[in-house]
Ligand SMILES: Nc1ncnc2c1ncn2[C@@H]1O[C@H](COP(=O)(O)OP(=O)(O)OP(=O)(O)O)[C@@H](O)[C@H]1O
């Protein structure tokens with residue numbers, strides 16, 4: 001490997017992405033133990049150190065070279081406006097960023113917010129969006145509890161993350177416009193420290209992330225119906241077809257997106273398949 005130090009991966013030390021990141025790395029075979037309040041952990045059997053950091057500092061620290069890779073929100077990567085690569089989307093922590101106004105306010109679009117006050121933890125993204133939509137606003141930059149700012153008289157509108165929408169409802173706000181959709185990502189800087197180990201982590205995480213999204217579906221079907229059911233389960237690349245003792249029948253195995261499983265099983269049954277079995281996939285290499 002020829003590297004003078006271990007590869008450093010920064011992950012959130014607390015907050016909602018902290019457990020998510022630790023779990024993903026654990027499933028990818030990166031075993032480490034965080035001492036209570038420790039900010040650093042060594043990965044057993046691999047030239048990797050895990051550094052526990054504030055989620056919103058991870059893009060900057062990755063760009064600065066303090067860490068080589070990091071797990072954080074793509075919203076925070078965009079907000080920090082640094083030049084790091086997104087190596088992969090991790091399929092978790094999905095949320096959107098939206099301009100929100102009081103339920104009963106008459107605003108119809110972002111342009112109506114020209115010269116208004118907007119509270120947000122995302123001033124850069126907000127300003128860029130408003131400029132592209134013909135508005136210029138006074139930004140009040142805060143690090144949390146943004147939804148209460150209208151009630152406090154600090155702002156006319158807010159820009160904040162929305163997931164379920166329950167915080168908006170509790171504060172009698174509505175979405176005026178969506179700015180973008182975001183999720184948890186693995187980032188890497190352009191310095192190229194230990195690229196082999198970095199690529200190995202990406203491959204391992206890909207195996208885990210794809211496995212979380214897919215199930216394996218196995219079923220028997222008359223050979224005469226094979227072409228039809230292959231349309232229903234085209235698989236990740238293509239389905240695996242095996243012969244059965246009864247030459248008129250075959251057994252098919254294919255990967256199916258978990259969210260489509262029930263619907264797919266119903267369609268297969270209607271097309272003549274039987275013994276349809278779903279099996280979860282823990283990890284995979286494709
Ligand atoms: N409902 C949500 N609200 C906020 N962030 C979310 C949500 N769902 C996913 N995320 C992602 O989590 C990131 C916030 O992570 P962070 O580690 O700061 O967690 P937190 O629980 O918000 O911590 P804090 O208590 O410091 O606000 C966001 O930048 C976003 O990428």
Ligand SMILES: O=P(O)(O)OC[C@H]1O[C@H](OP(=O)(O)OP(=O)(O)O)[C@H](O)[C@@H]1O
Nearest residue numbers: 144145146161162163164165166167168
């Ligand atoms: O649409 P929802 O499911 O309600 O989620 C969105 C809310 O969750 C986050 O706040 P967080 O809990 O991180 O508190 P904070 O404002 O202190 O960061 C975010 O800033 C929104 O307020």
Ligand SMILES: [Mg+2]
Nearest residue numbers: 015143144145
């Ligand atoms: Mg938060």
